[in-house]
Amino acid sequence: MRVLIVSDGRKGHENQSIAYAKLKGASFDIVQLRFKHPLLKALTYLLDPLRIYTDKLFEPFEIEGDYDEVVGAGSGTYYGVKLLAKRLGAKAVALMNPKGFRKGFDTIYTPYHDGGKLPINFAQATPLGLYRPKKRCVALVVGGSNSVFSMDKEALESVVEYIFEHFKEYEKALTTSPRTPKEIEEWLDGYGFDYKVIYSKHPVNPLGDFIHNCDYLFVTIDSTSMISEAVSGGKAAVEVVPLHAKKRNKYQRMVENLAQMGALHIFDGGVGKAQKKIELKEYL
Incomplete structure (x- = not known):
């Protein structure tokens, strides 16, 4: 299985998507979508209900290969997830709660604190070898x-x-x-x-x-x-x-x-x- 992660540049959001891919045992790539202007993010809330998906809102980016899923966490990623999922013929997966967007995702994983069933955010803590205690x-x-x-x-x-x-x-x-x-x-x-x-x-x-x-x-x-x-x-x-x-x-x-x-x-x-x-x- 291969997953494409859409990143908004925020490590906390990106790490949730990485944890999701690892939990599924999938290989993954990350693409960061940067809006050409901050105001264009607001435009995605208007274009999504109209089912208009265009890459002209973003700085140039390249995608190569085939993917089974496109996943993103955070309001700056959800439009891009739908855009790329349609382009690649892949499933669109939203992490957290995509408030304000049409529920046109294949799967939405919403945490309990936002009204969903998932008790926590997707997360995986990896030891880095920075601290090795000698006792309890x-x-x-x-x-x-x-x-x-x-x-x-x-x-x-x-x-x-x-x-x-x-x-x-x-x-x-x-x-x-x-x-x-x-x-x-x-x-x-x-x-x-x-x-x-x-x-x-x-x-x-x-x-x-x-x-x-x-x-x-x-x-x-x-x-x-x-x-x-x-x-x-x-x-x-x-x-x-x-x-x-x-x-x-x-x-x-x-x-x-x-x-x-x-x-x-x-x-x-x-x-x-x-x-x-x-x-x-x-x-x-």
């Missing part, structure tokens, strides 16, 4: 503020203190992310973690190593991608760290559903032992 370990993965959550020291302080108080015999690992506020990074850098990645200083991603090597994994609630990776691989008991929310949101819906499934525990001053892993192949 606990890891903290810190995201950042977004449209619904505020990341502050108060939200994390009790978690960090809990880790150092209750996991004294464990190696302690930390990574921040591209969205972590600088003041949070500076504050966390002052703690004696045995291994730490301060992303602004050292932009690498040890999440795959944490997932596959650690016994406990604490992850802030602000990233569906990080949580999806955490609950779909490795052996770690997953703890999700709540943050102050401006309103009820999809992250909370996702996490609450996964907690009911036994795939994670929402940190409440104590830890659970939620180690059930989501088998995404069951949803294909």
